Amino acid sequence: MTFPANWSELGHRLAWLLPVRLDMPLVGALALLAVVSLIVVWSAGGQSADMVVKQALRFGVGFGMMFVAMRIAPGTWRRWTPWFFALCIVLLAAVLVLGEGKGAQRWLDLGVLRFQPSELLKLGLPMMLAWYFHDRVLPPSPQSVLVALILVAVPVGLIYRQPDLGTAVLVAGSGLFVIFLAGISWWWIATIAVLGIGSAAAAWPFLLDYQKARVTQFLNPDADPLGSGWQTMQSQIAVGSGGLTGKGWTDGTQSQLEFLPERHTDFILAVLSEEFGWFGVALLMLLYLFVIARSFWIAANARDTFSRLLGGAIAMTFFIYILVNSAMITGLMPVKGVPLPLISYGGTSAVSLLAAFGILLSIHAHRRV
């Protein structure tokens, strides 16, 4: 790349990078979340500059991915979808055959990078269903719904076999949202709900010990305060002792004195609660709500069925992470390794979420006029 001859040429190049239809409110809100993340990571990580710099670099990569994903038209994403989905299924099968991990086989080691293929499905499955419904008449016919349910069942079954119940449930959810948004009738919804609850009850005797432990520990955390209930208890103490206004930034005793486990990753919301109080949590939730609402608005104004359904599913999945994580922090749900979107320390989740928002921005750039 040569150096631009003059400023107007540089301006043109920048214009290529930032299309006129860039949705600044969404990008701005995401950037604000990243800033909040760095502020809380500084405190949760014990004021280590290293950790903040590392996390900032990950956000740099994530926003880079976002701008790349944004440059790719939704039509192109749609054409790639079946291949991407097929690749995900192959990788999942590969994990079952040659994966590695503690107890459960979740990781695939590709030499340069290790990753969990199940993470890819959180985007891959909604994409596949949106692709499937794109050419169908909506609301879907019973046959289409059955095909869609099978498309959901295959990866969810593979992930459940790893075994990774939590991710299986989340991936299933991300798929069911698409079917819901596609306009499936309420009779179907009622039927699936009954079947789902029924099968969950029927599955209980077949759950593995650690899965049962998570559920029982959640139902009665004080029973074993030093065992599996410890995290839930310490997390609630951190949150509750924060009060309305919090103990102040870097002054949270629960977090700073190292009582709170995983405080910079999955339990970072407890640190935020302890140090910034209920008002801090409310402001964060408002910011999240804005991102979700904006995403739905973009999806509603999308040009075609694929973009609409995918956009809506991204917004819903994003919300589910927030819900599961906050429920875990406050002891409403069993402990499950779900990071707080865009706030928790770590790269995989932040980068893949920002890439998904890149697709959403692409949908916005190609919206109906």
Add this chain to the structure above:
Amino acid sequence: MRTPIKDNEAESAQFQRRAVLSLSLIVVAILIVLARFGELMVLRHAEFAARSDKNRVKLQPLAPARGLILDRRGVILADNRPAYRLELVPEQVADLDATLDALGEVIAFDAEERERFLELARARRRFQSLPLKLRLSDDELARFALERYRFPGVDVVPYLTRHYPQGPLFAHVIGYVGRIDVNELSGLDAKRYAGTTHVGKTGIERHYESALHGEVGHLRVETNAEGRVLDELDRSPPSAGRHLYLSLDSRLQQAATDIMVGKVGALVALDPRNGDVLAFVSVPSYDTNLFVNGISRSDYQALLEAPGRPLFNRALQGGYEPGSTLKPFVALAGLELGLRTSSDAIYSTGVFQIPGQTLTFRDWKRGGHGRVDLIESLAQSVNSYYYQLALELGIDRMHAYLSTFGFGAPTGIDLVGEASGILPSRSWKREKLDQPWYPGETVIAGIGQGYNVATLPQLAAATAAIAGNGQRFQPRLVNAERASFDVPIAPKPPLPVGPPLVKNPEHLLAVKQGLEAVMHGPTGTARAAARDVNYRMAGKTGTAQRVSRTRDGAEGTTGPRREGQRNQALFVGYAPAEAPRIVVALVIEQGDSGSLAAAPVARQIFDAWFELENAP
């Protein structure tokens, strides 16, 4: 049944209805979440605040005591002494810069110490207590005690500091510990080193860091809101590092250092029966205690500029042209590969030429040595014998044979940073210099010159293989350890390297006779050094000049010595000749010839050792 048509407008409207419904549910869910947070944070705040207040139990690391280092007779060479250091908890200090400024007026520390502290503070967690100045003097302790109230978050902490009672005597063996710096932090196990401030930087201290360090313990304490300790709950004590016993004898080390005082050089003495290092000397030396608690810039500068470069470990990292000390091994190659018998003789005229070439190589004696066999060739150090033999062997076979004695590769002595020397070969020269091999280079390689570079551990270990009838051992300094003084010493077995090297014992005998003739024969080059000795010794001298790396340097190195040329005097040898118990390899830089400067030192070492062996 009619085929339905896709209606984008209707689908969009349908999607919008579902989206609005979803969003409403999401708003409700978020309100529920906020209500739950409100329940914990407002309604039950008092309950959780009280529980959080009780939650003030902290885990404090307890640093283990570092293992001691002792010599073969139990003389302590490195121990731990109580001292006090100044520590600061960054979290408890409001204005770090102002505090450091004010503190500097009470206890002097320089800009370097300040910078190092700030660097460490950035890397570690803010509630951790970090050392600011080590080893406070009594004066500093008293002054700080008076001013202490002005400095919350700053405290005087007792600790054990490393001390080397023998100072410079073992500097190049034991090395020293120093403060952990930021670069080392990432390479260390954070849990294991949680309470540790020092780590081995060189020598035994570094090589055996893991064994010497020990395992960290923990103290569970109750603290107040600021993290100050209120009560001790329980502790899991640290377990001290292992104590290491060196094969060195500090009396021999002292004797060798005394003999070499004022010189620049190095010496390695081994027991050929097991590879135990008996003395390991590099002179001049320096006091390692200076480094333990941070050396001042001026002290360090002085050491860097001191004559003879005391910081340079000649015994470990010095590379020397082996010169004639390589001849016994070349002679053995000739015998073992069937090119010579011990009685085969050549006629030395004083000059040697490769057939068909005009380049001449000289003997050190003008006019030559006349007729010499193998024993005489060693006794008189006759170059012509080895020029001819090297030419017949060729560089490939010579390289292959000499490498079985360990030349050209580190010996594996238990110290960090051993040099590997150079044992030249065709492929080595092609790789390093991108040049073909010339026959003239083979000729001078036969007398240990040209590209040859050897280290003292290599020369000592190879000579020990001859003394020990062909059995090689890996030289080693630590030959025993013990977990504590309550348990017996656990000796470590010797480390033999490969099977015995010499196939025919008669070949070895001939070379040994030659080496004995060097010391005791009527023509031996070092016979002066063995005068009036009451035991038999064997050895080989070598003299190398520093200006000798060029191809035609072969002439210069063997011609009459010019004024101002600096010799490196080498000697390898062992005693008693009939059943060797000690091997010595030594070099005196800027010395006279090997016979005049190096051989007498070896004689004194042997005398000293045999006297010490019998002493109580």
